[in-house]
Amino acid sequence: xxxxxxxxxxxxxxxxxxxxxxxxxxxxxxxxxxxxxxxxxxxxxxxxxxxxxxxxxxxxxxxxxxxxxxxxxxxxxxxxxxxxxxxxxxxxxxxxxxxxxxxxxxxxxxxxxxxxxxxxxxxxxxxxxxxxxxxxxxxxxxxxxxxxxxxxxxxxxxxxxxxxxxxxxxxxxxxxxxxxxxxxxxxxxxxxxxxxxxxxxxxxxxxxxxxxxxxxxxxxxxxxxxxxxxxxxxxxxxxxxxxxxxxxxxxxxxxxxxxxxxxxxxxxxxxxxxxxxxxxxxxxxxxxxxxxxxxxxxxxxxxxxxxxxxxxxxxxxxxxxxxxxxxxxxxxxxxxxx
Amino acid sequence: xxxxxxxxxxxxxxxxxxxxxxxxxxxxxxxxxxxxxxxxxxxxxxxxxxxxxxxxxxxxxxxxxxxxxxxxxxxxxxxxxxxxxxxxxxxxxxxxxxxxxxxxxxxxxxxxxxxxxxxxxxxxxxxxxxxxxxxxxxxxxxxxxxxxxxxxxxxxxxxxxxxxxxxxxxxxxxxxxxxxxxxxxxxxxxxxxxxxxxxxxxxxxxxxxxxxxxxxxxxxxxxxxxxxxxxxxxxxxxxxxxxxxxxxxxxxxxxxxxxxxxxxxxxxxxxxxxxxxxxxxxxxxxxxxxxxxxxxxxxxxxxxxxxxxxxxxxxxxxxxxxxxxxxxxxxxxxxxxx
DNA sequence: CGAAATTAATCAAACGTTTGCGTTGTTTTT
DNA sequence: AAAAACAACGCAAACGTTTGATTAATTTCG
Numbered sequence: 002x003x004x005x006x007x008x009x010x011x012x013x014x015x016x017x018x019x020x021x022x023x024x025x026x027x028x029x030x031x032x033x034x035x036x037x038x039x040x041x042x043x044x045x046x047x048x049x050x051x052x053x054x055x056x057x058x059x060x061x062x063x064x065x066x067x068x069x070x071x072x073x074x075x076x077x078x079x080x081x082x083x084x085x086x087x088x089x090x091x092x093x094x095x096x097x098x099x100x101x102x103x104x105x106x107x108x109x110x111x112x113x114x115x116x117x118x119x120x121x122x123x124x125x126x127x128x129x130x131x132x133x134x135x136x137x138x139x140x141x142x143x144x145x146x147x148x149x150x151x152x153x154x155x156x157x158x159x160x161x162x163x164x165x166x167x168x169x170x171x172x173x174x175x176x177x178x179x180x181x182x183x184x185x186x187x188x189x190x191x192x193x194x195x196x197x198x199x200x201x202x203x204x205x206x207x208x209x210x211x212x213x214x215x216x217x218x219x220x221x222x223x224x225x226x227x228x229x230x231x232x233x234x235x236x237x238x239x240x241x242x243x244x245x246x247x248x249x250x251x252x253x254x255x256x257x258x259x260x261x262x263x264x265x266x267x268x269x270x271x272x273x274x275x276x277x278x279x280x281x282x283x284x285x286x287x288x289x290x291x292x293x294x295x296x297x298x299x300x301x302x303x304x305x306x307x308x309x310x311x312x313x314x315x316x317x318x319x320x321x322x323x324x325x326x327x328x329x330x331x332x333x334x335x336x337x338x339x
Numbered sequence: 340x341x342x343x344x345x346x347x348x349x350x351x352x353x354x355x356x357x358x359x360x361x362x363x364x365x366x367x368x369x370x371x372x373x374x375x376x377x378x379x380x381x382x383x384x385x386x387x388x389x390x391x392x393x394x395x396x397x398x399x400x401x402x403x404x405x406x407x408x409x410x411x412x413x414x415x416x417x418x419x420x421x422x423x424x425x426x427x428x429x430x431x432x433x434x435x436x437x438x439x440x441x442x443x444x445x446x447x448x449x450x451x452x453x454x455x456x457x458x459x460x461x462x463x464x465x466x467x468x469x470x471x472x473x474x475x476x477x478x479x480x481x482x483x484x485x486x487x488x489x490x491x492x493x494x495x496x497x498x499x500x501x502x503x504x505x506x507x508x509x510x511x512x513x514x515x516x517x518x519x520x521x522x523x524x525x526x527x528x529x530x531x532x533x534x535x536x537x538x539x540x541x542x543x544x545x546x547x548x549x550x551x552x553x554x555x556x557x558x559x560x561x562x563x564x565x566x567x568x569x570x571x572x573x574x575x576x577x578x579x580x581x582x583x584x585x586x587x588x589x590x591x592x593x594x595x596x597x598x599x600x601x602x603x604x605x606x607x608x609x610x611x612x613x614x615x616x617x618x619x620x621x622x623x624x625x626x627x628x629x630x631x632x633x634x635x636x637x638x639x640x641x642x643x644x645x646x647x648x649x650x651x652x653x654x655x656x657x658x659x660x661x662x663x664x665x666x667x668x669x670x671x672x673x674x675x676x677x
Numbered sequence: 678c679g680a681a682a683t684t685a686a687t688c689a690a691a692c693g694t695t696t697g698c699g700t701t702g703t704t705t706t707t
Numbered sequence: 708a709a710a711a712a713c714a715a716c717g718c719a720a721a722c723g724t725t726t727g728a729t730t731a732a733t734t735t736c737g
């Protein structure tokens with residue numbers, strides 16, 4: 002049963018022709034006659050010939066592989082995004098390899114190194130929470146490996162990226178709450194190190210000032226995104242002199258913790274919660290957020306993948322233009338069902 | 340900036356020694372003197388030498404890559420499982436490539452073919468809903484590519500697999516409901532083609548007969564797992580002459596649809612629901628299932644990956660023993676919080 | 678009919694690394 | 708002092724495929 006895979010050489014030997022002719026025959030090269038071509042193809046089929054990919058890749062110096070580095074695959078947002086990436090890659094016959102940074106900077110650096118060693122043709126990255134330095138990506142430049150960031154992107158423009166405009170989405174969210182009549186709106190924001198926290202804060206402030214309201218910094222609480230941190234933030238709001246009547250949660254997990262806590266305290270009906278949608282079934286909650294910011298993970302993955310494949314296809318690296326793609330996020334209002 | 344990566348040849352040329360010595364030096368081969376070795380390593384480092392993986396893989400005829408084929412990455416169960424697989428693979432310096440069948444048999448066949456072409460060292464598979472034939476995996480045998488199935492496994496023993504014992508878990512679930520006093524228990528089962536449906540049915544029957552109750556086949560309803568199908572199943576129960584007071588749902592999605600529907604009808608308090616846990620936040624629901632069968636996706640992925648890596652490491656293929664690993668699933672009782 | 682163009686195939690190098698075997702010198706053993 | 712052992716390295720083949728250059732045979736055309 003140990004059948005060694007058939008090779009081109011083998012076919013050539015049997016047919017008494019040269020390996021190069023076999024190779025050309027299989028690729029419909031014009032310089033191979035129709036009869037020989039057919040003989041080659043038939044024998045190849047009957048011997049179950051399969052091209053040795055490793056050899057081809059080695060020969061061509063390409064891997065037809067794109068790497069994906071992301072924080073945590075089991076988060077719904079990322080698994081959806083990578084699902085899209087895989088779908089797009091498959092269309093162009095690329096293979097996807099991926100690895101998780103588990104939100105650890107050191108690990109991310111190692112993985113970038115590993116991907117480079119694997120000689121991926123390109124890299125898609127969603128950076129870890131801890132990542133503030135970006136040297137590890139610069140190395141890839143000299144190896145001509147294009148990088149496209151998605152969703153969790155570095156805070157500067159001279160890279161390719163696809164991301165959601167959380168700022169404008171936050172504006173929409175706060176506007177929605179203001180229109181519902183809320184006058185004191187709290188925000189549970191993420192750590193200050195996160196770019197996404199800036200965006201949310203910016204959006205919040207824009208909406209507030211645009212509506213000629215006074216911005217109260219104490220209504221934005223930074224939080225480490227754990228359950229404990231969320232509860233502490235919630236307590237700040239409950240004891241606030243201008244107790245908010247609506248809260249913008251950093252993400253669905255925070256919203257979940259918040260709603261759970263408020264239900265325990267039996268004050269859930271005093272608040273409207275708006276969140277950012279990562280989790281698919283959050284709308285099934287009884288006291289689900291009144292609205293959610295949809296970040297279109299599938300679309301983001303799709304766009305990022307296609308940009309990367311474009312970059313790989315056209316090695317005109319001297320073109321200094323950077324793809325800075327913004328996926329407009331939408332505010333999805335949940336129907337009230339009480 | 341177009342720096343071509345440094346090669347062993349390059350280093351050899353500069354140092355005026357042979358490539359083989361460089362290779363051996365870098366691998367601490369004893370037949371290379373300490374001084375030369377150090378010279379080699381220093382130059383390699385200063386030239387940023389990175390081994391060309393494609394060349395190594397080609398040369399060794401191994402890819403250090405394992406393939407994973409699963410139905411749908413965005414399902415929490417699978418993204419958790421593959422996350423575990425990646426973690427285990429990384430420990431042994433293997434790379435993971437994956438692809439989604441999207442629960443389509445034809446697609447699965449193609450993907451197996453593609454994985455074989457990629458010459459993966461081994462394959463982990465969770466089969467699609469549609470898969471009834473298994474010829475496409477047999478081909479891998481002759482290429483000496485080991486396959487380990489996980490979770491969604493074929494219905495026979497002469498393959499390697501890791502799976503949950505849904506049968507015993509279902510016994511536990513039904514027993515739990517019986518102990519709670521329920522005497523008429525409905526089950527929303529999956530399509531009859533699915534092995535998992537058999538297991539659930541078996542478990543149900545075992546628990547019922549063991550408790551010396553009469554088994555009523557009309558209390559098990561097969562369902563296509565859509566929302567519509569779930570509602571139809573629910574209606575059968577509502578109109579049943581022995582209207583059940585508890586229901587075992589095929590999975591969390593079904594449970595979700597069911598609970599939603601029951602809430603609409605305002606009969607949610609007439610039922611206890613038990614489900615199989617795929618979704619992480621289902622316990623946050625107000626009327627969440629009273630208990631869930633935990634299937635340990637991370638553990639399953641971990642075990643499957645390790646078995647596969649074992650099989651790859653020991654090519655004594657004449658050993659006819661098959662790994663048939665059962666991960667005992669547990670019934671997790673949710674605290675009542677009403 | 679001979680030169681040019683076309684067709685069909687071959688040759689050989691190349692991609693980067695590994696590895697069995699051979700070849701030097703030098704040191705140790707008896 | 709000859710034989711054996713060893714240390715340190717080079718040679719060359721091999722892995723499977725692709726591709727530019729070349730050759731040989733055939734056809735076309737002026």
